[in-house]
Amino acid sequence: MLIESPVFRDSRGSFTEMWNRRQLGELGIDADFVQDNLSISGFLTLRGLHYQVLNAQGKLVRVVRGEIFDVIVDLRRSSPVFGRSFTIRLSGDGGPALWIPAGFAHGFLALTDDTIVQYKVTDYWAPQVERTLLWNDPALGIQWPLPTGTSPTLSQKDAAGALLADAETYS
Numbered sequence: 001m002l003i004e005s006p007v008f009r010d011s012r013g014s015f016t017e018m019w020n021r022r023q024l025g026e027l028g029i030d031a032d033f034v035q036d037n038l039s040i041s042g043f044l045t046l047r048g049l050h051y052q053v054l055n056a057q058g059k060l061v062r063v064v065r066g067e068i069f070d071v072i073v074d075l076r077r078s079s080p081v082f083g084r085s086f087t088i089r090l091s092g093d094g095g096p097a098l099w100i101p102a103g104f105a106h107g108f109l110a111l112t113d114d115t116i117v118q119y120k121v122t123d124y125w126a127p128q129v130e131r132t133l134l135w136n137d138p139a140l141g142i143q144w145p146l147p148t149g150t151s152p153t154l155s156q157k158d159a160a161g162a163l164l165a166d167a168e169t170y171s
Contacts, residue, residue, distance in 0.1 A: 001027065003060070007094035016094055019060055019120060029099055031058050033120040038064075041110035041117070046144070046152035048107015049073055049133040049161065053168045056102035058122040066115030067091040068108040069145050073133060075169045076103040083164055085140045092116065103170045105133040109144055109152060131168055134161035 003023070008015045017023075024031060039047060049071060051057075061070065073085045089111070090098060100106050108117065135158060136144070146152060162168075 001029070001099040002088070002096040003027065003099055004096045005094075014094060018062060018118070019097065024060075024099075027099075031060070031099075031120075031122050033060070033122060035121045035124055037119050037121065037125075039117050041066075041115045042153065043110060043113040043115075044146065044150065044152050045110045045115075046107065046135055046154055046158065047110075048158065049105040049135055050107060051075060051105040051131055051133070052123070052126055052129045053131055053170075054129040055123040055126045056170065058102045059100045059106060059119050060097055061090070061100065061106070061108075061117065061119040062097040063090045063092040063095065064116040064118050065092040066110060066112035068110055068115060068117060070098060070108045071106070071142055072098075072100050073105040073140060073164075074103070075105055075133075075167070076171070077169050078171055079103075082169075083139065085142050087142065105131075107133075107135060107158075109146070111145070132157055132161035133167055134163055137161075137163050139164045
């Protein structure tokens with residue numbers, strides 16, 4: 001779900017509410033955020049596709065600076081769209097935040113240098129139950145906007161992600 005927040009601009013710059021519990025409640029989102037994360041990424045850095053098999057996290061993702069190609073994959077076996085990916089470009093120019101409920105893998109590709117992404121999560125990071133879905137698994141059908149002949153910058157963990165067919169998923 002995309003969540004729009006008003007951006008107030010004047011000669012000094014701009015002001016935006018990053019999140020508002022009442023606004024989320026009006027949208028049917030009852031999220032208790034327990035941790036804020038901030039990542040800074042260079043051009044064509046790919047982070048993900050991450051999820052936790054236990055302690056599943058809902059995430060509210062917002063780009064503070066730059067632009068990303070954001071990807072979520074439904075890993076809920078009971079969902080009619082299990083295994084399907086959804087993509088959107090998000091930018092730090094006052095654009096919307098993205099609400100990702102628990103049960104999805106999440107990742108993004110930085111489309112600008114020094115991209116800053118802030119995300120609030122509903123459960124604590126638990127590295128022992130964190131999993132990574134392989135970013136370029138053909139079964140996901142993700143069309144990453146990479147220039148021809150280039151590869152993203154990846155961590156070792158992200159480069160060794162599991163195929164959807166082999167991945168731990170949710171009920």
